[in-house]
Amino acid sequence: MNEHSRHYVLAAGGTGGHMVPAAALAAELRRRGHSVALVSDDRGVRFPGLFEDVQTHVLPAGRFGKNPMGWLRGISQVRKGRAMAMELYRSFKPAAVIGFGGYPALPALLAAFRMKVPTVIHEQNAVLGRVNRLVSGKVDAIATSYEEVARLKHKHMQKAVLVGNPVREAVLALRERPYPLLEEDGIFRVLVTGGSQGASILSQVVPDGLALLPVHFRRRMQVTHQARIEDIDQVRAKYAEHGIPADIATYIEDMPEQLGWAHIVIARAGASTIAELTAAGRPAILIPLPIATDDHQTANAKEMTAAGGARTIPQPAFTPTELAKQIQRLGLDTVGLENAARRARQCGRPHAARDLADLVERIGGGTTGMAVAGGAD
Template sequence: MTAVSRHYVLAAGGTGGHLIPAFALATELERRGHHVALITDTRGAAIPGKPASLPAHVLPAGRVEGMNPIGWIKGARGIMEGRRMALRLFESFQPSAVVGFGGYPALPALLAARSARLPALIHEQNAVLGRVNRFMAGRVDAIATGFGEVDRLSPRYAHKVTLVGNPVRDEVLALREQPFPPFTADGLLRILVTGGSQGARVLSEVVPDGLAMLPPALRSRLQVIQQCRPEDIETVRERYAQHGIPAELATYFEDMAERLADAHLFIGRAGASTIAELTAVGRPAILIPLPIATDDHQAANTREIVAAGGARAIRQDKFTATELAKQIQAMAQHPETLANAAHAAWNCGYPNAAADLADLVESFGGAPLMDVIRMGGQHSAKGAEAFALERSE
């Protein structure tokens, strides 16, 4: 626990990609004795995994996009109303700093922090700076990143940037020191397939047929766990049955951490949280970036792990049963190849992401002397002094 208890506001869009790191930071800050509140939208307030102790405040968050001027006006009104409500929350909660995790619901809170002259930080999960974070990059005091290389992040903000990685859930991080599950020349090959919270149709269409094209000696050893869309699950079940491949299918797995712990190979999308969990645990992967992701950020997310040898990426327009079988065979034909890829993925992980992000957050908004006492000096004092200097200019 820290020497002084503070209040912090976290603001995030309503998707898991924005909220998973926010929840991890909230848990870490509460562990240190702080009080935390969340600003999000209706989706975020209801999303599974929110810490029970974390109060969620739903604020208006208009979207300013497209070519319709009427839409711009409505969006701007929503943003300003959200900003006013955030300011009222700040008056009662008195936060020491506000942390934005991207998504339009984060924008009003960050604008309110600027108006109230509160320290403001942003955390970018993806390897491309998102729209809200891009807009606020010049207006905040610090920028934390999940990847070492982030596109659309201007070099003029380099002095604000700290690489922390993407925080992951405690139950996933606990698997980091467990060894890669034994994989032998005649043992089972356990494959985990997911496509996000609702599954991905392209995975349901391609993966069963791709696995069926593997050489018989490898195909006979398969054990598949796959998350599917509700409307696809019976069709996928029939395909696996036709191919004689044992597969456990569901629309949602509550014990996903345990499934990941047992897996030898992951097949799925390349969201920032997915990459963070794969690298935290050390699991080889075949990644199919979502082609409609904003700024193609999922493709950018694959760069580090692919370059390290921990994963292979296949563009969706090239993602065929033949190509998938080719890539699986290249990775799993020899046990040592898969184990080496697992180790390469593990080396890309940032296991201290939540703690490092919490350290950065704590370095703003407090008395420099208190920070030196708590943190042992340089990092925290530097952050507080930089904040004080910037506010005085």
């Protein structure tokens, strides 16, 4: 490590939406010679391929649902997690703690406040999440992925810095590849993905919707469809019935490669999905998850849709007929699809990891360790 190297703690909930941007920042900070530790839950520290060579720590993290009876246990878990985080900070001496949302980030940030360690939070969605809302008044900076972020209080906006949502290097590399050539008699590739868990609604609607497209398109279509395990047989039978070649899997391991070849993507509107679509420049039909907290997926889809890089269909209106109609409005000709791809790409923020690391270094640059305050109470 060089003389300017520092230690940073990244705290994130264990879902891909939190872990992927945290991993991208970790890679960038380590490239700059810094040391990084991860604080998460059991899922996060086991997340495949992201933090395998980074020191990881599991902290208790209470959840606060609608039932107040569970709050006492939640508060107890948070206090326990905060004490463990403070113990970590005494030995690791972080220059800053960076929270990516999710309940496991809360005790790590509370410990940082107590020990006067500088803090940054990163919000992946277009609506500030629960934990980030809770701590936004006390953190030193709020890194955002969108120009407009709902639920961010006006008095905290001066702390907000637009950086974008970091994506994996393999996805970022697609930005340098041209949109795949769509020839008159060539293959038309469709990628269908419902996020890490799949989405049954996509399996129910998409095969029948694609079957309604003009016959000359249907005959040269190749579909890659991620489906839940309980839906696979039904989805396979539907594509076979319509004569549409399709590869169906519960998990797509080579997602960056599939995204690179896709002419159009049909997907949920999670933060990581939008970040990857706009980084790569791929047109999309987006079906926001209706039960997402604060309807944040609908908010995520707005910028890309307004730019002309996507069409959004609310789930109650998501029928085979509507899907076919919106695909045709997006464009079924080379010019239309290439225009939509260009507009999607213009929404991308390819330097998100770099800009977030710059912010983190700036916030954490004034300390070589931290001021050690009193113990846990």
